[in-house]
Amino acid sequence: MNFRPRHRDEPEINLIPFIDVLLVVLIFLMLSTTYSKFTELQLTLPVADAEQQRNRPKEIIVAVAADGRYAINKAALADTSVTALTQGLSALAQSQPDSVLIISADATAPHQAVISVMEAARRAGLAQITFATQATGKARR
Template sequence: MAQSNWRGGRGRRTKNEINMVPFIDVMLVLLIIFMVSAPLMPTGVVDLPSVGKAKQAPEKVIEVVVGEGEQVSLRIDQQDSGSMKLAELTKRVKAAQDSTAGGPTAAPVIISARKDVRYDAVLKIMDTLQRAGVARVGLTVHTTGG
């Protein structure tokens, strides 16, 4: 809205201001539109994955344990077999899986690492095992040190 000020005989000066009334009118109309249309919108349904329960625990579990400094050891049925290199690990995991029934019923391989182990080391082991053709590779995390 422009206002005029008379100062003596020097003429007319205008003062510029922002007129807020149209802005408020537009905001109120938008508010009413959203309030009316919000209950009419369909609610979204999120399909979350579910965890299935196995009928029975697997007979044999192969666990790859990643320790400090990317030390890798193999644990088959709770029996440790010492640390080894990655190339040797893939051969021993394949041999352990082949000793059980092959195909989809092969013994699952679980990569187990402490929280302070770099995720890159775990991914490298997982990628190496999958490239070697090891089936059923999963991950687990130790929450305690040791």
């Protein structure tokens, strides 16, 4: 008979996997942080995985703010009607034929505000329309 006291191994808490998980969470949070740029209107652009396109000399940029305000080539419009947008776009379309209209709408802008810009572009005779987006973390270099 063996009456000697047995030595029990005390439980050991291994902190290395815990530290690894915290490091992965920290890296994820650092990479998913966004940095905003200041513009004429405060915009949060939708995200797409498109490569940066070259600058076109004949482009008209219409910015749509989250509250539905418009700016054409960084000039804010006082009126938010389709008629005012059409007048502003028509003047630029006549001076710059074959222009590309770039709609730079806030991600939280009302859908109707973007549709109004597209309707004004149709009335002004602008056939080439594209949307501005900001690059995702993968596309940024």
